[in-house]
Amino acid sequence: MKTEPENAASAVGLVLDGRYRNHQPGRWHPERPARYDAAANGAVSALPAELAVTIAPRPAAIEDIRLVHDPAYVDLARGEILAGCGSLSTGDTETCEQTYDTALLAAGGVLSAVDAVMSARVRTAFCPVRPPGHHASPARGMGFCVFNNVAVAARHLQRRHGLRRVLIVDWDVHHGNGTQDSFCDDPDVLFFSTHQWPHYPGTGAAREQGTGAGKGATINCPLPGGAGMAEVESAFLHALIPAAKRFKPEFVLVSAGFDSMAGDPLGGLRLTARDFAALTGIVLDIAAETAGGRVVSVLEGGYNPGDLESAVREHVRALAGLPFQSGPPRKPPAASSRAAGSLNGTTGAGRLRRNQTP
Numbered sequence: 001m002k003t004e005p006e007n008a009a010s011a012v013g014l015v016l017d018g019r020y021r022n023h024q025p026g027r028w029h030p031e032r033p034a035r036y037d038a039a040a041n042g043a044v045s046a047l048p049a050e051l052a053v054t055i056a057p058r059p060a061a062i063e064d065i066r067l068v069h070d071p072a073y074v075d076l077a078r079g080e081i082l083a084g085c086g087s088l089s090t091g092d093t094e095t096c097e098q099t100y101d102t103a104l105l106a107a108g109g110v111l112s113a114v115d116a117v118m119s120a121r122v123r124t125a126f127c128p129v130r131p132p133g134h135h136a137s138p139a140r141g142m143g144f145c146v147f148n149n150v151a152v153a154a155r156h157l158q159r160r161h162g163l164r165r166v167l168i169v170d171w172d173v174h175h176g177n178g179t180q181d182s183f184c185d186d187p188d189v190l191f192f193s194t195h196q197w198p199h200y201p202g203t204g205a206a207r208e209q210g211t212g213a214g215k216g217a218t219i220n221c222p223l224p225g226g227a228g229m230a231e232v233e234s235a236f237l238h239a240l241i242p243a244a245k246r247f248k249p250e251f252v253l254v255s256a257g258f259d260s261m262a263g264d265p266l267g268g269l270r271l272t273a274r275d276f277a278a279l280t281g282i283v284l285d286i287a288a289e290t291a292g293g294r295v296v297s298v299l300e301g302g303y304n305p306g307d308l309e310s311a312v313r314e315h316v317r318a319l320a321g322l323p324f325q326s327g328p329p330r331k332p333p334a335a336s337s338r339a340a341g342s343l344n345g346t347t348g349a350g351r352l353r354r355n356q357t358p
């Protein structure tokens with residue numbers, strides 16, 4: 001039997017590959033290759049060498065992509081990209097000739113991370129992959145997304161690893177309409193999203209709760225522009241934690257969009273780098289309860305490269321259980337919030353206090 005390395009509980013897998021720069025939507029496009037460098041730099045600088053485990057990504061196979069996407073859409077996307085159309089006819093996604101291979105490597109990188117976690121090589125992993133994925137629905141790429149990286153990973157966990165219940169937490173400033181569409185009638189994938197609303201892509205109202213057997217397995221927490229950690233954390237404490245306690249996920253995926261950070265050019269929420277550490281702590285507490293601590297986090301948005309780097313740094317440090325690296329200590333939430341729910345006797349707020357810089 002394989003023996004876990006000494007630091008397995010805190011080591012974080014990082015999916016690193018310079019080919020994630022190869023998708024170039026255009027010189028002035030906000031989803032630019034420099035985002036990979038910012039996110040990768042933030043992740044690498046977050047960890048001492050002994051806690052960083054590099055994961056080499058594999059390209060997803062067509063069969064992997066078809067776990068979520070309609071074969072006709074996969075053919076269309078491949079055809080349009082390789083024909084040099086410059087954008088997908090299904091939505092606002094600019095492409096270049098390298099986009100198709102990069103999109104396969106993005107989805108495959110997340111599968112590589114999931115496999116590393118399932119084999120207990122690491123407990124958690126972060127994937128600074130691009131293009132992002134959460135706006136891509138089974139039949140349609142849009143919103144800078146070609147294939148839905150997180151959705152493919154969720155189905156991979158179910159079909160290849162034999163897990164049943166997967167939780168997807170999406171804190172991107174935009175609603176993850178593609179992820180919602182992929183699992184709206186599936187009671188075994190719980191999709192939780194905080195996002196600015198109304199905002200692109202227009203979906204994500206609180207009344208959107210899933211359909212058929214999946215009714216209740218979609219939880220949307222729309223927030224007005226200008227909302228910050230008080231509102232986002234309240235949604236995590238009062239909506240996500242109780243739902244997760246009922247759902248009992250066996251694995252947690254994070255659609256980690258950092259465009260919900262204050263000052264992002266594409267969003268109007270006001271999270272800070274250390275807020276992402278606190279949200280990560282809540283996710284880790286949920287995973288510790290029923291998922292063996294298994295968390296794979298996947299880059300979605302985040303369009304201010306300097307802020308993206310600092311936010312990813314704090315997110316990855318939190319994944320490793322390390323304290324905040326920057327910023328003043330954060331005020332703990334009110335006692336009434338802490339009473340909302342706890343997992344294993346530790347709330348996200350509890351982890352937050354443990355992580356504060358002395």
Ligand SMILES: [Zn+2]
Nearest residue numbers: 172174259301
């Ligand atoms: Zn976004």
